[in-house]
Amino acid sequence: MTTPPRFSATFTPDVNAEIRRAADTGLYDIRGGGAKRRVPHFDDLLFLGASISRYPLEGYRERCGTDVTLGTRHAKTPIQLDIPITIAGMSFGSLSAQAKEALGRGASAMGTSTTTGDGGMTDEERAHSTKLVYQLLPSRYGMNPDDLRRADAIEIVVGQGAKPGGGGMLLGQKITDRVAEMRTLPKGIDQRSACRHPDWTGPDDMEIKILELREITGWEKPIYVKVGGARPYYDTALAAKAGADVVVLDGMQGGTAATQDVFIEHVGLPTLACIRPAVQALQDLGLHREVQLVVSGGIRTGADVAKALALGADAVSIGTAALVALGDNDPRWEEEYRKLGTTAGAYDDWHEGRDPAGITTQDPDLAARLDPVAAGRRLKNYLSVLTLEAQTIARACGKSHVLNLEPEDLCALTVEAAAMAGVPLAGTDWVPGKR
């Protein structure tokens, strides 16, 4: 008598498929997006809502503010946002010009900011973004003082959640003439972005770099420092000590245009695990709310926004969700996803430049599929829903501003989430790790 087939829990079909792929090609798997594995996340938290001891606000009558100002510490001209949700840095090059324009249109319509990316600032994105954050990355592709001055804020990128400690990569198939020119490199070659800045190393140097940027821009612009979620307490403390106005903290669910899958899935911390240590660092320095904290990586709903704010963030940033709002991975392109060997919802080969939705591509025919006006309207709608949802929760918790949400409004569904978020396990007063 034969035993029934038994599959390994260690060598799953996915694992075996990857072993075969690696054996066939000799290449590690490169893809876009953020961590796909299940990690403790905002879904593991719940709001308590008002009750006898808390007093709610009337849903459609009583005001619940959503505005936030970033850069109040040192900048002469801080950024005023109408909503606490910004658009994360994504480059022209990784995204089509149409997609960048759509991001600018949608964000501007909601009174919030967009961010450039590894490749410089285009005139189109400047024109379509009323508030534009200009990234200073290790590659310094396209970096110049004129764009520094026409930006509304400057973001020094030390790392990102998808790959803390890693550099960037834009593969040759996406390097068109215009992208190549902006980056001062030959057309069609792989563009590697260094993992470290070329002209400074540690936090003491970064403090001097921030001084230089302030001197070049007349101390007008807020200066953000973006870090990937790795050592959030110390990274936040060191960024604040170096003089940052804003710390942007990106967890491992945060996306990238292209990186090794092994890097995305195995390096860095979940977003949920990053927030409380970062807030604690700012509180220990007496800088919480004076140095604003922007959290990103896996923000999808107004509940996620509200939870991040309740844990102490001043704003959140979205990337992947914004692309989905524009039309990324839309089932309407299913037939073409199938031709690429994937399916809507799972497409992540953004680096190959063959995106049926016309977003992560430089192919003119594909890019033309995205109507920037219509896509911008979709992003506006989505941002509006996120804001309304966050307000709904804040009012239910009795808050007249979303920034008044606090950890005491939360509980956790799992021991892990309770420990990471520093809030009690649901139905108990137990916060793991605290007496």
Add this chain to the structure above:
Amino acid sequence: METVDLATTPLRDLNAALQAQTRETNRTAWEVLNPRGVHAIAVGLDAPIQVTVRGSTGYYCGGMNKQAEITVTGSAGPGVAENMMSGTVVIEGDASQYAGATGQGGLLVIKGNAASRCGISMKGIDIVVFGNIGPMSAFMAQAGRLVVLGDAGEALGDSLYEARLYVRGSVKSLGADCVEKEMRPEHLAELSDLLSRAGADARPEDFRRYGSARTLYNFKPDNAGAYG
């Protein structure tokens, strides 16, 4: 001549005054006294003015310069003329790490030695060093020319793109994908021009040229070892 004494004038006031100059300014000659290693002196300038810093500077002197001619009579700290767009920066003494990093244009002349990572990620700047340069110079250099009258340290031109490197002395080692290349007449001509503009007393014929072998431009598994 406009004279600004950093012993009594805040850095912000100096940079604001220099940055306020326009293409049409008649305040074209500036002298900065007592720099005492202060960081970010004369950064973000955008006018055809001459600035002489009498002494030594800290980090990022002349950073992102456009048009201006900046001379430092002493030595310069890390990142001198970083991301320079145009104009000229002359260091009479030595330069620390990352001199001319990511520079996109203009001419950087270092009359002493330059430390490690000189010309890192350069994107069009020309750099002429009268002395030696340290290790990992011209790392990922994309465009522009680096001329060294002395010796070059280890791993010159590692992961080089299209920048051209000219070295008169010895090269301790070449970095990944950097190779010696033939010195053709057009190279001798451009080198002669660079030496002349830098005021360097050297013969182009005495230099060797190095550039990218272009084997790492597109990732191939067989090159994995070269990526370290």
